[in-house]
Amino acid sequence: MIAEFGSFALILALAFxxxxxxxxxxARIRRSTVLAAAGEGxxxxxxxxxxxxxxxxxxxxxxxxxxxANVAQxxxxxxxxxxxxxxxxxxxxxxxxxxxLILTGYGAAAAxxxxxxxxxxxxxxxxxxxALGTVFLAYTVFASNPLARLVGDKMPVEGASxxxxxxxPALAIHPPFLYxxxxxMSVVFSLAVAALIEGRVDAAWARWVRPWALAAWxxxxxxxxxxxxxxxxxxxxxxxxxxxxxxxxxxxPWLMATALLHSAIVTEKRGxxxxxxxxxxxxxxxxxxxxxxxxxxGVLTSVHSFAVDPKRGVLLLIILGVTxxxxxxxxxxxAPKLAPGGVFAPVSxxxxxxLNNVLLAAATTAVMLGTLYPLIRxxxxxxxxxxxxxxxxxxxxxxxxVLAIILPAGPLLAWKRGDLQGVGQRLWVAALIAVGCGLLTxxxxxxxxxxxxxxxxIGVWLITGAAVEILERTRAFRVPAADxxxxxxxxxxxxxxxxxxxxGLGVFVLGACFELxxxxxxxxxxxxxxxxxxxxxxxxxxxxxxVDGPNFDAERxxxxxxxxxxxxxxxxxxxxxxxxxxxTISGIALCYRGASxxxxxxxxxxxxxxxxxxxxxxxxxxxxxxxxxxGPVIMALGGLTSLSDRRMRxxxxxxxxxxxxx
Amino acid sequence: MxxxxxxxxxxxxxxxxxxxxxxxxxxxxxxxxxxxxxxxxVRCLVCQNESIDDSExxxxxxxxxxxxxxxxxxxxxxxIKHYLVDRYGEFILLTPAFSWxxxxxxxxxxxxxxxxxxxxxxxxxxxxxxxxxxxxxAERVRRLSETDAA
Numbered sequence: 001m002i003a004e005f006g007s008f009a010l011i012l013a014l015a016f017x018x019x020x021x022x023x024x025x026x027a028r029i030r031r032s033t034v035l036a037a038a039g040e041g042x043x044x045x046x047x048x049x050x051x052x053x054x055x056x057x058x059x060x061x062x063x064x065x066x067x068x069a070n071v072a073q074x075x076x077x078x079x080x081x082x083x084x085x086x087x088x089x090x091x092x093x094x095x096x097x098x099x100x101l102i103l104t105g106y107g108a109a110a111a112x113x114x115x116x117x118x119x120x121x122x123x124x125x126x127x128x129x130x131a132l133g134t135v136f137l138a139y140t141v142f143a144s145n146p147l148a149r150l151v152g153d154k155m156p157v158e159g160a161s162x163x164x165x166x167x168x169p170a171l172a173i174h175p176p177f178l179y180x181x182x183x184x185m186s187v188v189f190s191l192a193v194a195a196l197i198e199g200r201v202d203a204a205w206a207r208w209v210r211p212w213a214l215a216a217w218x219x220x221x222x223x224x225x226x227x228x229x230x231x232x233x234x235x236x237x238x239x240x241x242x243x244x245x246x247x248x249x250x251x252x253p254w255l256m257a258t259a260l261l262h263s264a265i266v267t268e269k270r271g272x273x274x275x276x277x278x279x280x281x282x283x284x285x286x287x288x289x290x291x292x293x294x295x296x297x298g299v300l301t302s303v304h305s306f307a308v309d310p311k312r313g314v315l316l317l318i319i320l321g322v323t324x325x326x327x328x329x330x331x332x333x334x335a336p337k338l339a340p341g342g343v344f345a346p347v348s349x350x351x352x353x354x355l356n357n358v359l360l361a362a363a364t365t366a367v368m369l370g371t372l373y374p375l376i377r378x379x380x381x382x383x384x385x386x387x388x389x390x391x392x393x394x395x396x397x398x399x400x401x402v403l404a405i406i407l408p409a410g411p412l413l414a415w416k417r418g419d420l421q422g423v424g425q426r427l428w429v430a431a432l433i434a435v436g437c438g439l440l441t442x443x444x445x446x447x448x449x450x451x452x453x454x455x456x457x458i459g460v461w462l463i464t465g466a467a468v469e470i471l472e473r474t475r476a477f478r479v480p481a482a483d484x485x486x487x488x489x490x491x492x493x494x495x496x497x498x499x500x501x502x503x504g505l506g507v508f509v510l511g512a513c514f515e516l517x518x519x520x521x522x523x524x525x526x527x528x529x530x531x532x533x534x535x536x537x538x539x540x541x542x543x544x545x546x547v548d549g550p551n552f553d554a555e556r557x558x559x560x561x562x563x564x565x566x567x568x569x570x571x572x573x574x575x576x577x578x579x580x581x582x583x584t585i586s587g588i589a590l591c592y593r594g595a596s597x598x599x600x601x602x603x604x605x606x607x608x609x610x611x612x613x614x615x616x617x618x619x620x621x622x623x624x625x626x627x628x629x630x631g632p633v634i635m636a637l638g639g640l641t642s643l644s645d646r647r648m649r650x651x652x653x654x655x656x657x658x659x660x661x662x
Numbered sequence: 663m664x665x666x667x668x669x670x671x672x673x674x675x676x677x678x679x680x681x682x683x684x685x686x687x688x689x690x691x692x693x694x695x696x697x698x699x700x701x702x703x704v705r706c707l708v709c710q711n712e713s714i715d716d717s718e719x720x721x722x723x724x725x726x727x728x729x730x731x732x733x734x735x736x737x738x739x740x741x742i743k744h745y746l747v748d749r750y751g752e753f754i755l756l757t758p759a760f761s762w763x764x765x766x767x768x769x770x771x772x773x774x775x776x777x778x779x780x781x782x783x784x785x786x787x788x789x790x791x792x793x794x795x796x797x798x799x800a801e802r803v804r805r806l807s808e809t810d811a812a
Binding site: 237239242344345346351354355357358359361362363365366369370373376377381383384385386387389390391394395396399521523524525616 | 680682683684685702703705711712713716751752753754755756757758763764766767768770771772774775778779782786
């Protein structure tokens, strides 16, 4: 009964989305505030209905209602509650419903929050959001209903369970974050479409786009980081990024959104780059949809392919083609008519931000070609090729390195006409520290690695650059300390946000370069009491015993770790067998040493020729690996700090105008 | 056909763990390191998207053995990769070749940089200088400032 209720709510949501589109479009055409209010109401109603449908799906998963096909295929009575809940978005149908929930949620938020927007622009934005809602809800209702009952077969006594690799806390919350990021770009897309139809893109538009882009970007950053962290400790090969198509699919919208955040600043402050900002706004959501399509259609083989359905992939491709196609057609038609923006000198903050955008666009191209070129090549010549980490190391990494090297100069340059010499005077100490750290790394960290040392220098450069940025703003050491302190506390949150984001990037670069450059690996088949050495640590296999998990049976090892004879920690990696799906999964153990990790994996059990049992133990020393995940968290924190800036709140501009005497 | 089945059986018995399996390791650490380096760039053909260095599939074990044997026999990295491509096609290498067929792939990102830099240069060069205002413009400025003051 509840499942049918949910299906009904879903159909109602679709009807409301259609109404939202029609009413809001009508509101713009007739300039009617009544119709506009009705359209906004429909947006909220559509969200409410999807929320009800989603609650019904959650109910079916929590109560293990196996008469619902999706629950029978993805759940199991013995699964812990968290994974029963996470199972709701672990499948294709469920994840698309989550997408719709977030899409209509953003639509409702945009309809209720955007009070300061011009009426015409807002009505068009709500209408576009309604059109997107219509498309995705229609797909859900007609092709991918997660609440459909099993037809024909008898109701199973037990479900087929969720892939055990996905039964993990980080991955349980990974899709909601990732989708909040992907779908957040829909508001940016709608604002771009609305601005193109209105034919007006100005500083105010850029100002309205920024909070949505910032929110989506922050969610996406957290989502990608959660995914990388999950891959790191769940897949058991010690890596965190493989340049896999699914990873790239989430990275492309992130790169586009990063570029948009920067170009929107230029549009807001100087009125320039309006067309380009629009292009990025359309591109960010297009890449989000492309990501969903690539992941859900299985068109590319990936190590993270879960819940794939090629038949429905075609439908998703059509949705992608129609949505992005209309957006970019509108762009090609209207963008050339936009007024050109302000002028700037070769050395200026505008130029620095344009350079940032050129490099980010090239990086996005690299990731896109790396992901899609095998398809293109196969379609054209029939020959299959693979594009793996080797390509990205050569094509992507240098672009990012150049970007990182120019980054600290950007915020110190003045708008319109900058002073390179002045920037040099402010940054030379930071540069000296960075080069010094690089040289020290090259000299003292063994084995000697020039590229690794360069990476360390770049990471330090970003961090010291962020520090210089704050020191400059507070005029530290040049005015009395109390004065500097007052300036520091008076800094706008937007400034803190930017500095935090740049600092986070530096922390990430530092961690990534150290980990990639100096990770160590050891593997041995150990009997009980046997030991192996990795990076100066001595690992002894103490015991191996059976464990009864809630929905798995496991063998768990106890490994004692010591260094120079002193005990350091113990690790308990296990090897789990999930009878519901018949899979075996390694559960790794991490021993934290400062920011570095000792990563332990328990492999299969064997017998020596003498008949004694031995276990394959793999251990990795991942130096500074925590920074890889900490860096993006700092970046996302920067995004949220910036979002909390008073300037970002919608309607502030209007209020200020009212306050001023006429 | 028969040798394949035999090979698969042997692989099934000998090789279930990934590249780090101590049982398969070459005695010379330098050679082993070189073999591992090559393996990281060789795709496991039956896996979803893994190198043979990471994969636990049987076929990956087969390929690892091939690579180790060839390293042991003293073949160069290029020779070994060439041998694998001859046998299994370009698909097997995770880093695509620098070839005319892959021009778009390798050249694309750098073309975008060149294009973007070119546009930036033209834009900055063609910017109108801070020239004197024309009489009409000066008049407009005067009128605007008067309206503001009023």
